[in-house]
Amino acid sequence: MFRGLINSFKNTSKLHSTTFFNSNNCSRSFVHISQQLRKVHLMADKEKVFKFAGIQLLCGDNKEENVQNAIKHIDEAAKNGAKLISLPECFNSPYSTATFEKYSESEEGETVKKLSEAAKRNQIFLIGGSIPEIDKETGKIYNTCFIFNDKGEMIKKHRKIHLFDIDVPNKIRFKESETLTPGDSFSVVDIGYCKVGVAICYDIRFPELAMLYSKMGAKFLVYPGAFNMVTGPAHWELLQRGRAVDNQVFVAAISPARNPSSTYQAWGHSTIVNPWGTILATTDEHQSIIYSDIDLNTLNETRSSIPIYSQKRTDLYKLDSINPINPI
Numbered sequence: 001m002f003r004g005l006i007n008s009f010k011n012t013s014k015l016h017s018t019t020f021f022n023s024n025n026c027s028r029s030f031v032h033i034s035q036q037l038r039k040v041h042l043m044a045d046k047e048k049v050f051k052f053a054g055i056q057l058l059c060g061d062n063k064e065e066n067v068q069n070a071i072k073h074i075d076e077a078a079k080n081g082a083k084l085i086s087l088p089e090c091f092n093s094p095y096s097t098a099t100f101e102k103y104s105e106s107e108e109g110e111t112v113k114k115l116s117e118a119a120k121r122n123q124i125f126l127i128g129g130s131i132p133e134i135d136k137e138t139g140k141i142y143n144t145c146f147i148f149n150d151k152g153e154m155i156k157k158h159r160k161i162h163l164f165d166i167d168v169p170n171k172i173r174f175k176e177s178e179t180l181t182p183g184d185s186f187s188v189v190d191i192g193y194c195k196v197g198v199a200i201c202y203d204i205r206f207p208e209l210a211m212l213y214s215k216m217g218a219k220f221l222v223y224p225g226a227f228n229m230v231t232g233p234a235h236w237e238l239l240q241r242g243r244a245v246d247n248q249v250f251v252a253a254i255s256p257a258r259n260p261s262s263t264y265q266a267w268g269h270s271t272i273v274n275p276w277g278t279i280l281a282t283t284d285e286h287q288s289i290i291y292s293d294i295d296l297n298t299l300n301e302t303r304s305s306i307p308i309y310s311q312k313r314t315d316l317y318k319l320d321s322i323n324p325i326n327p328i
């Protein structure tokens with residue numbers, strides 16, 4: 001209630017201070033009180049800070065070893081104080097259309113069970129990178145990120161919406177759609193500190209999705225991803241900083257480490273960016289964990305300094321979800 005009162009006072013005081021300023025003593029005290037209240041409002045709105053960890057895992061052909069390695073690193077990141085942890089795309093299998101089916105598991109499988117246990121044991125929110133997921137009813141295979149709360153409950157699964165189908169002549173050709181089916185729902189979860197939007201790798205190239213997530217209240221966008229040696233150097237960082245600045249949100253993209261013996265050479269360089277576009281943490285191609293405090297006060301500062309949200313010309317253009325299952 002206190003915050004509600006202050007909010008309405010903040011709005012009216014803005015109006016009154018411009019209308020009556022300097023007209024008489026009474027209005028000057030009114031302005032003074034309104035300034036004090038706005039200070040109290042800012043203090044009342046001070047956001048909590050939490051630590052995020054992105055695990056750049058070295059992934060190979062052995063599924064069991066990949067999962068064990070992931071769990072070991074989750075335990076380490078949690079011990080170091082992370083409250084939200086993300087794994088990379090396709091962390092329990094090779095990133096290859098030829099093997100997605102062989103490695104696929106349903107949501108009742110061993111990988112999901114292990115991730116759930118790790119989230120519960122460490123009392124952390126976990127964005128489980130992605131795995132090839134088989135839908136037992138339809139037999140379709142998806143590139144899926146399972147997301148867990150700090151009790152180990154699965155709170156969402158994001159099936160990659162935009163499949164990575166590209167052909168850059170003489171450089172790289174990849175067609176996820178040869179074996180995968182695209183998902184069709186949005187994934188924004190509440191982790192207590194803020195809402196987090198989750199999407200996978202190629203999904204980052206679609207600014208509309210990031211805008212929709214931001215419109216749904218996400219203040220942090222996390223993309224488990226695996227760019228390659230062609231598009232990685234050119235676009236990986238640029239896309240993250242673009243999504244961050246466009247929407248004034250935190251963005252993280254978490255990659256597998258580069259494995260010289262795999263057919264797909266991941267770019268690595270997992271990165272965390274703040275709403276100003278500043279890189280908070282990054283790394284090279286090797287296995288490592290990157291950490292950063294996610295300080296939502298800096299998000300509020302950016303948004304109040306450059307108020308694009310209130311300046312949007314919604315009388316001229318508008319972005320809406322047309323999927324009735326996922327209203328915004």
Ligand SMILES: NC(=O)CCC(=O)C(=O)O
Pocket residue numbers: 089164200201202203205225226227228231232235
């Ligand atoms: N796994 C992916 O979706 C790769 C996306 C990618 O490399 C790109 O350039 O986009």
